[in-house]
Amino acid sequence: MSYCVLRSKSAGYSYLFVPGLHKTISMSSLKMIGGVVASRRLSGKALRSQSAELSVLLAQNKFTNLRTMASKAVTMENINPNIVKLEYAVRGPLVTRAGEIEKELLKGASKPFKRVIKANIGDAHAMGQVPITFIRQVLSCVTYPENIDKSDFPEDVKQRARDILNACGGKSVGSYTMSHGIEMIRRHVAEYIERRDGHKSDWNNVVLVGGASNGIKNCLQLFINDLDGKPSGVMIPIPQYPLYSASLAEYGLEQIGYYLDEDKQWGLDSAELERSLTEGSKHCNVRAIVIINPGNPTGQVLTRENIEAIVKFASEHNLFIFADEVYQDNVYAEGSKFFSFKKVMTEMGEPYSKMELASFMSVSKGYMGECGLRGGWMELVNFDPDVKANLFKAISAMLCPSSLGQAAVDCVAKPPAPGEASYDLWLKEKTSVLQSLDKRAKMIAETFNQMEGFKCNIVQGAMYAFPQITMPPKAIEAAKQAGKAPDVFYAFQLLENTGICIVPGTGFGQRPGTYHFRTTILPQPALLQEMLDIFKGFHEKFTKEYS
Structure with missing residues (x-):
């Protein structure tokens, strides 16, 4: 029997092709069988010398991933390795299990709880938030124009x-x-930015996107380029929103983490930024920095002084700034105030006012919560004209964002004005949503801080709390035995025993030796109180069991 080795230089894998049987066997499978093959890359001579033994193994069908040449074109051996590397904790295994439990409950399964509470994701309407009337009425009319004449x-x-x-x-x-995006809506977004910052905004620099995530990924793609033999890297906060780590993995960009200071309300320290940059520069070209303000998952609102320090750092090291500002309406804590990076840069004067910046906003968060409409925008500040033209070219390949999402953006960028018929109700609904979120932000931090082994910073803004939990040594050992990180173990125990779904800190990043989780503040007040009461009872039981 003759054999042929097929090699893929790009993937680094080899396969054994058996002509008579029209079969291929990956080298990884060969290695699994009694040491027949010790190396992933074999010469034809080595294979021929073992032909008899291989023939027997083939006849016995002992290869675990024996495949015909006409079976799968895409396998785990030849799939894009960046996709395998990609992880997105917010919709990870815990959420999958939560969905399974919901189905089990529907089928009458006996559980120590009656429903699953999904506190894992910032989906306001899924957690009971009522849509803003003005937005939905406009959407109703644009999708069914007869409502313009027939409705009241x-x-x-x-x-x-x-x-x-x-x-x-x-x-x-x-x-x-x-x-x-639609020019009229882009102009309205520029007017919104001017009102917010008190400085000029050029509508030609505004791009409407299918949610802020799309815009962020569009801009990240600009950095997929090895320079002087080293890959490009992007600095991201730790903890971070998993969109960034997932996108960097997908694009083959290097993730350079800088730690937020939990003891200083998740603030940023210039010395930590320098440390991160120095470490990252050893193996890549650090070219950009991501700032999430207000913070996700950490719920902080950066002070103006903190923003100025970040701008100076970015200027000194010629870093592009990603300003993720989708929670700019969500500011609750007394003394906290949102400042856009563009506003601060502009008011700092040159050279800072000439820095490159992409800022992002969404209709998914704020008081709107219209996650499913996939509407948002980005403003491109001080871009090289040719770079902007090429970015627009790349965006054009995706045709356009949802027109309904764009319509929602228009309602946010240009809400009803005083004196207009919809203004009073719009203001009442907006105020009600934000006041309720403020109440829930305080409720959740106060409750966690009353629980043994918990430390939770106040939620200054956004929609999340990221408490630190002290894990008993026995629980850490039990997690090890289960093959899970301690915070992942805790989260699974919580889900299976209470139906509460959170996201372990592992999915966002955290300082070594610390354990956290992210929970939203989005459950409506009564449900949130119920969730916190259940959580407290579970934690007491968990601590007692593993003390």
């Missing part, structure tokens, strides 16, 4: 719908828009 909606709603439809091809939201 306020006149400003109808006029907004007419304006949006007039900006669409064929006066229909079912048509494609410009790749970077």
Whole structure:
């Protein structure tokens, strides 16, 4: 019997091809069988010398991943390794298990709880938040234009719908828009930014995107380039939102983590930024820094002084700034205030006002919570014109963001004005949502800080708490035996015993030797109180069991 070794230089894998049987066997499978093959890369001579033994093994079908040549074109041996490396904890194994438990409950399974409480993701409407009337009325009219004439909606709603439809091809939201969004809405976003910051915004620098995540990934792709034989790297906060670690892995970019200071309300320290940059520069070209403000998962709101220090650091090291500012409406704590990076840079004057920046906003968060509509924007500040043109070219390959998401963006960028028919209700609903979130932010931090072994910073903004938990040594050992990180073990125990789904700190990053988890503050007050009471009872039992 003759054999042929097929090698893939890009993937680094070899396969044994058996012509008579039209079969291939990966080298990893060969290594698994009694030491027949000791190396992943074998010469034809070595294979021929073992032909008899291999023939017997083939006949006995002992190869675990024996495959015909006509079976799968994409396998775990030849899949893009960056996809395998990618992880997204917010929708990871815990969430999968939570979904399974929900199905089990529907089938009548006996559990020590009646429902699953998904505190793992910032999905406001899924947790009972009521949509903003103005946004939904406008969407109703643009999707079904007959409502403009037949409904009793306020006149400003109808006029907004007419304006949006007039900006669409064929006066229909079912048509494609410009790749970077409808011009009228981009102009309204620029006006929003000017009102927010008190400084000029050029609508030509505004790009509408299918949620802030899409815009962030669009900009990250600009850095996929090895320079002088070293890959490009991006500094991200630790803890971070897993979009960043997942996207960097997907694009083959290096992740350079800098630790937020938990003892200083998750603030940023310039010395830590320098340490991170120095370490990262040993193996890559550090080219950009990500700031999430207000913070996810940590719920902090950066002071203006902190932002200025970050801007100076980025300027000194010629770093591009990603300003993830999707929670800019979500500021609760007394004394906290949101400052956009663009505003601070502009007011610092040159050279800082000339720095490159991409800032991001979304309709998924804030008081709107319209996650499923996938609407958002980014503002590109001080981009090289040719770079911006190429970014627009890349964006055009994806055609356009959802026109309904763009319509929602318009409602956020240009909300009802005083004196307009929808203004009073809009203001009442917006205020009610943010006041309720403020109440829940305080409730969750106070409750966790009353629990033994917990330390939780106040939630200054955003929609999350990220408490630190002291794990008993026995629990750490039990986690090791279960093959899980201690915080992952804790989270699974919580889910299986209470139905509460959180995300372990491991998924966001944390200082070695510390354990955290992220929970949203989004369950409505009564449900949140119920969740916290259940949580407290579980933790007392868990601590007693593993003390």
